[in-house]
Amino acid sequence: MVLVYRIKPSKPAAVFGAVVGVAVIIFVLVRFPLREPFIWLWLAVAVGLVGFSLWAAFAKRGAEKVVVEDRPQSDS
Known part of the structure; x- marks a missing residue:
């Protein structure tokens, strides 16, 4: 089974990234x-x-880890 994640940075990490940018x-x-x-x-x-x-x-949902899709792994 393959789990596909959508991961966004935490709020402090995102603010730090903006300051560095x-x-x-x-x-x-x-x-x-x-x-x-x-x-x-x-x-x-x-x-x-x-x-x-x-x-x-x-x-609104900027700092979260969400499973986007859960699907069986294909053999090809």
């Missing part, structure tokens, strides 16, 4: 020139980290 955004904006394409990718990842972390921290 904001620190990364500030660091990149202050230390690196914005004309480099890689910097925009770095900023996009950091914004995604902050967004996901805030969602996980403050969503």
Whole structure:
């Protein structure tokens, strides 16, 4: 039998992730020139980290472990 889990971070871990993401955004904006394409990718990842972390921290069911599906393992 295969158990598939959906695991979200705890509220303190999610808030910490958001704070780290904001620190990364500030660091990149202050230390690196914005004309480099890689910097925009770095900023996009950091914004995604902050967004996901805030969602996980403050969503109604943001910090939980839930069994999504319980199905028999296939032989193929």
